[in-house]
Amino acid sequence: xxxxxxxxxxxxxxxxxxxxxxxxxxxxxxxxxxxxxxxxxxxxxxxxxxxxxxxxxxxxxxxxxxxxxxxxxxxxxxxxxxxxxxxxxxxxxxxxxxxxxxxxxxxxxxxxxxxxxxxxxxxxxxxxxxxxxxxxxxxxxxxxxxxxxxxxxxxxxxxxxxxxxxxxxxxxxxxxxxxxxxxxxxxxxxxxxxxxxxxxxxxxxxxxxxxxxxxxxxxxxxxxxxxxxxxxxxxxxxxxxxxxxxxxxxxxxxxxxxxxxxxxxxxxxxxxxxxxxxxxxxxxxxxxxxxxxxxxxxxxxxxxxxxxxxxxxxxxxxxxxxxxxxxxxxxxxxxxxxxxxxxxxxxxxxxxxxxxxxxxxxxxxxxxxxxxxxxxxxxxxxxxxxxxxxxxxxxxxxxxxxxxxxxxxxxxxxxxxxxxxxxxxxxxxxxxxxxxxxxxxxxxxxxxxxxxxxxxxxxxxxxxxxxxxxxxxxxxxxxxxxxxxxxxxxxxxxxxxxxxxxxxxxxxxxxxxxxxxxxxxxxxxxxxxxxxxxxxxxxxxxxxxxxxxxxxxxxxxxxxxxxxxxxxxxxxxxxxxxxxxxxxxxxxxxxxxxxxxxxxxxxxxxxxxxxxxxxxxxxxxxxxxxxxxxxxxxxxxxxxxxxxxxxxxxxxxxx
Ligand SMILES: *Cc1c(COP(=O)(O)O)cnc(C)c1O
Numbered sequence: 043x044x045x046x047x048x049x050x051x052x053x054x055x056x057x058x059x060x061x062x063x064x065x066x067x068x069x070x071x072x073x074x075x076x077x078x079x080x081x082x083x084x085x086x087x088x089x090x091x092x093x094x095x096x097x098x099x100x101x102x103x104x105x106x107x108x109x110x111x112x113x114x115x116x117x118x119x120x121x122x123x124x125x126x127x128x129x130x131x132x133x134x135x136x137x138x139x140x141x142x143x144x145x146x147x148x149x150x151x152x153x154x155x156x157x158x159x160x161x162x163x164x165x166x167x168x169x170x171x172x173x174x175x176x177x178x179x180x181x182x183x184x185x186x187x188x189x190x191x192x193x194x195x196x197x198x199x200x201x202x203x204x205x206x207x208x209x210x211x212x213x214x215x216x217x218x219x220x221x222x223x224x225x226x227x228x229x230x231x232x233x234x235x236x237x238x239x240x241x242x243x244x245x246x247x248x249x250x251x252x253x254x255x256x257x258x259x260x261x262x263x264x265x266x267x268x269x270x271x272x273x274x275x276x277x278x279x280x281x282x283x284x285x286x287x288x289x290x291x292x293x294x295x296x297x298x299x300x301x302x303x304x305x306x307x308x309x310x311x312x313x314x315x316x317x318x319x320x321x322x323x324x325x326x327x328x329x330x331x332x333x334x335x336x337x338x339x340x341x342x343x344x345x346x347x348x349x350x351x352x353x354x355x356x357x358x359x360x361x362x363x364x365x366x367x368x369x370x371x372x373x374x375x376x377x378x379x380x381x382x383x384x385x386x387x388x389x390x391x392x393x394x395x396x397x398x399x400x401x402x403x404x405x406x407x408x409x410x411x412x413x414x415x416x417x418x419x420x421x422x423x424x425x426x427x428x429x430x431x432x433x434x435x436x437x438x439x440x441x442x443x444x445x446x447x448x449x450x451x452x453x454x455x456x457x458x459x460x461x462x463x464x465x466x467x468x469x470x471x472x473x474x475x476x477x478x479x480x481x482x483x484x485x486x487x488x489x490x491x492x493x494x495x496x497x498x499x500x501x502x503x504x505x506x507x508x509x510x511x512x513x514x515x516x517x518x519x520x521x522x523x524x525x526x527x528x529x530x531x532x533x534x535x536x537x538x539x540x541x542x543x544x545x546x547x548x549x550x551x552x553x554x555x556x557x558x559x560x561x562x563x564x565x566x567x568x569x570x571x572x573x574x575x576x577x578x579x580x581x582x583x584x585x586x587x588x589x590x591x592x593x594x595x596x597x598x599x600x601x602x603x604x605x606x607x608x609x610x611x612x613x614x615x616x617x618x619x620x621x622x623x624x625x626x627x628x629x630x631x632x633x634x635x636x637x638x639x640x641x642x643x644x645x646x647x648x649x650x651x652x653x654x655x656x657x658x659x660x661x662x663x664x665x666x667x668x669x670x671x672x673x674x675x676x677x678x679x680x681x682x683x684x685x686x687x688x689x690x691x692x693x694x695x696x697x
Contacts, residue, residue, distance in 0.1 A: 053528055053535065057528075058145065058146075058529065058539065059131070059142050059143075059145060059468075060131065060142070061131075062132050062133060062667075066145060069145065070145055073145075073149050074153075080153075128603060134612075134614050136550075136575075136614060136657055136658075136675070137617040137656060138656060139410060139574075140658075141465070141466070142658070143469050143470045144468045146527065146528040147468065147521040147522065148521070150520045150521040150523065150525070151469075151520065154170060154517040154520035158517070159517070160513050160514070160515075160516060161196070161514050161515065162511075162512050163504040163505070163506055164503045164505075165503070165504070167516040167519075169516070170516030170517070171502070171503075171519070173516075174195060174196050174516070175502055177196065177522045177526060178195050178477065179194070180526050180531050181412075181461055181531065182194055182477045183531070184412075184419055185453040186451075186453055187454055188479075192480075193483065193484055195476065196463070197475065197509065198474055199462060199474035200319070200409030200410075200461075200462045201324060202511060203461075203462075204319070204325050204460050205324065205325040206476050206487070206509065207405045207476060208325045208326070208329055208331075208368060209329060209486070209487055210403075211258075211367050211368035211458075212287065213287060213487065214486055215254060215310060215402070216286060216287045216295065217261045217264075217265060218253045219253050219285075219286075220287070221245060222248075222253065223285035223298075224281035224282055224286075227281060228281060233264050234264070234267070235261070235263070235264045236256075236260045236263070237252065237401075238255060238257055238394075239395065239399055240396075250303035251365075254307065254365040255365070255399055255400055256401055257395065258401075258480070260401075262485075265278070265282070265482070268282075279485065279488070292330045307363055308365075309335050309364075309365075310365035311337045312331065312335060312336050312367050312369075314336055314338060314339065314372075315338070315346075315347045315371070315375070316338040316626065316629075317372070317376075317377060318338070318370060318375075318407070319375075319376050319407060322407075331367070337355065341626065341629045344568050345375060345377070345567070345626075345629060346381065346445075347371065347382045349383060349386045353390050356390060356394040357394070357398065360399070367403065368402055369387065369402055370405045370407055371384045371406050371449075371456065372406075373408035373410070373414075373415070373450070373453070373459075374409070374414065374572050375410070376410060377574075378567055378654070379574035380571050381442075381446045381449045381450070381571040383445060383448065383449050384449045384450075384453060384455065385451070387404070388452060388455040391404055405456060405457060406453055406459045406460070408461045409461060409465060412460070412461030412466070413465070413466035413536045414442070414544070415453055416532055416533065416536035417431055417537035418450045418451050418537075419532040419537070421530065421533075421534055425451055428444055432447075438552070439548050439549065439663070441541055441545055441548060442571070443569070443571070446571045456479070458476060458478045459476070460474070461476075463475060466536075467525060468525065469525045470521060472518060473518045473522050475522075487508060487509075488508050490507050539660055542664075543657050543660050544572055546573070546661075546662030546663045547574065547575050547657040547662075548569065548570065549662065550655065553673075554566060557676050559676075562581055562680075563579070563581070563582075564577045567633065573656060575657065576653065578594065578652045579594055584637075584638075586639075586647065587639045587643045587644060587650060589690070591647060591650065592690060593687065593690065594651035595618065597618075597679070598616060598653060600682045601614055601616045602617060614674070614679075616653050616654065617653075617655075617656075618651055619652060619654050620649040620650065620652075621651075622649045623645055628641065630644060637650070
């Protein structure tokens with residue numbers, strides 16, 4: 043397990059996956075068998091003097107034989123049923139954000155699963171907890187976080203990562219108030235904090251609005267000072283629990299705020315792009331913030347946060363004294379893969395601090411796009427310039443675009459990043475991750491369990507006390523670790539793999555934009571930021587947007603699993619989504635107008651439906667194999683369009 047493997051030649055993309063025709067079956071089989079045999083030896087060699095619990099004679103008993111017969115028979119049944127699964131491995135699958143896992147990740151997972159480590163505490167996972175922390179450090183390095191300050195871990199997915207980020211953000215927001223009350227109780231002289239405008243102030247001198255506008259770093263500095271003043275971090279933590287929102291809960295905390303400071307403030311809000319993943323609604327509900335305090339910021343016609351609108355909302359929040367708990371940038375929206383301009387969002391945060399004294403937490407939801415940011419990292423960990431990233435690329439298929447480059451390059455300015463190895467990292471589920479810029483945030487959420495915590499252990503012996511989940515698969519950590527070994531988190535590794543898929547998406551986008559499917563007309567969403575291509579479908583005889591939406595729905599049904607159709611009847615698989623007025627506002631107008639309709643038509647129809655294609659195949663643009671999948675997709679689409687239009691026109695058949 044070397045940390046410095048031979049990197050003289052970057053991995054050839056042909057070596058990464060089992061392959062659409064299981065072309066790498068021999069390697070895969072050899073390594074799996076190796077892993078299993080090695081595990082068998084491990085068992086045999088652990089106290090061989092113990093002898094055998096299961097004897098050969100046992101195997102002749104009817105009960106034994108019946109049980110093994112059931113095992114075998116049911117496995118054969120399961121294997122047969124699994125054939126109804128989804129062919130994520132095939133270039134013909136351009137549906138959801140799902141990928142074929144890399145061989146490294148699958149073999150790492152299966153090999154480790156035999157040992158079944160539990161990464162809640164290193165006691166049950168001496169090897170894989172170490173691997174998990176290494177993986178977290180690798181992700182932090184990709185985002186540009188300092189190695190000696192970052193904290194991160196794996197979790198079940200982006201949903202849990204987003205909940206944990208907002209949990210930290212919420213507790214940090216109210217920390218200065220808890221510190222003030224804690225210091226009062228313990229008779230500690232007032233602590234100092236740095237305000238967003240750069241001034242130093244005593245906590246005791248601040249009003250409630252100022253206390254709720256201390257930037258995350260400054261609040262953590264004050265917490266450190268409090269710990270030093272009490273002389274015992276445990277005493278400090280207990281005081282913060284007694285006076286903070288974690289211990290008191292929203293209701294008691296809110297009452298105390300009103301009691302001590304007179305006017306209660308309006309509830310704190312979380313700003314998310316209007317297209318944000320629904321996990322933020324879950325997070326707000328779970329954390330007791332109330333979904334009504336999720337404030338949706340409009341997006342522009344590229345489906346990225348409209349930073350002018352964001353700035354207006356920040357201004358209004360300052361004017362109304364409405365605390366902002368956090369702002370979220372989405373690096374790769376779930377619907378269309380749009381990458382928010384994190385750099386501009388952070389600049390707006392800095393300006394709001396200077397001008398209005400507003401401070402809040404900034405979280406990047408890069409569940410989808412996080413691994414794509416590898417493209418801005420050199421092998422030595424340095425940030426590559428846009429010129430270096432774009433060097434040698436044809437202008438028409440340039441990826442990432444300059445905007446996307448600047449957004450990815452600014453990830454180190456976020457307080458935390460959600461990233462899903464089980465999405466663009468191409469590893470098996472469950473593997474999400476959260477990365478924090480400042481490891482001190484752990485104090486915001488730590489909970490101890492006496493049966494897992496042992497005095498004198500290192501602070502990472504038992505990571506369960508710093509994270510939302512409890513038991514979790516060490517196999518997932520080994521899987522991600524193996525994946526990163528074969529494909530490092532830099533421009534030569536994941537940057538290249540995802541770059542090839544993105545260029546495939548650009549090629550598909552260009553081909554769909556220029557193909558002639560008359561009388562049908564495809565109205566494409568803008569050039570994809572990463573690898574998702576979406577389009578609406580028009581026809582000159584459609585009198586309402588509803589007809590266009592119905593056709594998209596029929597195309598989706600004809601080109602996806604369901605309806606009792608055998609899988610082999612499907613040539614290509616897509617998915618669809620609906621751009622809803624309450625989420626997209628005027629951002630969808632160019633699409634609606636491209637179909638020949640107006641904003642009012644859009645409101646009346648309740649949305650505009652688009653076919654959604656996620657390109658994961660790194661060889662799509664290279665057109666390997668016997669089938670040109672771009673031409674093939676367009677030919678299938680044309681056939682389906684004609685058949686489905688005829689279906690729409692046919693009088694409803696009476697059964
Ligand atoms: C998929 C996704 C999530 C949720 O991640 P899970 O792993 O499904 O829990 C959150 N945010 C974005 C942008 C996503 O694409």
